[in-house]
Amino acid sequence: MKDNRTKPKGKIIRDAVHGDIFISDNFLKIIDTPEFQRLRRIRQLSTANMLFPTAEHTRFSHSIGCYHVMQLLIEHFRPILKNINVKIDDVDIELSLAAALLHDIGHGPFSHAFENALPNTVKQKKHEDWTTAIITSSESRIQQVLVEHFEPRFPHRLAELLTNKRLI
DSSP states (O other), rough: OOOOOOOOEEEEEEEETEEEEEEEEHHHHHHHHHHHHHGGSBTTTGGGGGGTTTOOOBBBHHHHHHHHHHHHHHHHHHHHHHHOOOOOOHHHHHHOOOOOOOOTTTTTTTHHHTTTTTOOSSSOOOOOHHHHHHHHOOTTTHHHHHHHTOOOHHHHHHHHHHHEEEEH
16 A cells, blocks of 8 residues: 655755754755855854864754754654644744754854954944844845745744744
8 A cells, every 4th residue: 555645855964963864855945055054164162172173063063953953842742732732833843943943044253252342332233133134135045945945924934933023
């Protein structure tokens, strides 16, 4: 007998911390954007690798790991919530996974340190502001992928979720 369920399409990424991580095609499109790929060059632990040579953790690998942990959380809590008649719809799942994957997209090198380095008289953006701008700007490839592979309001809904602020 044939199994009529379709398996999601995607790829497996092998991770030193989490093992095999399945990423569906729509999220791979996000990972393939220039904005996300630049996270490969930004260290999560700043200059810690100078003292601890194996501390090479990047914001790229951190974001992939966060995506995976969110998958595990959803997998764990979905049946529990279903038992108490709380349904999590597919859009909520996609928003949660995208939030986990993109929560650090606005970080630059040493961004926590530099956000406070300039005098208060200089108007500066925090990494959360850059995250919102990258997710919602029509010039961003991430925004274009979110609209194309999810739904038109997805970037703004995601930015609102990440900032806990109503944008429109």
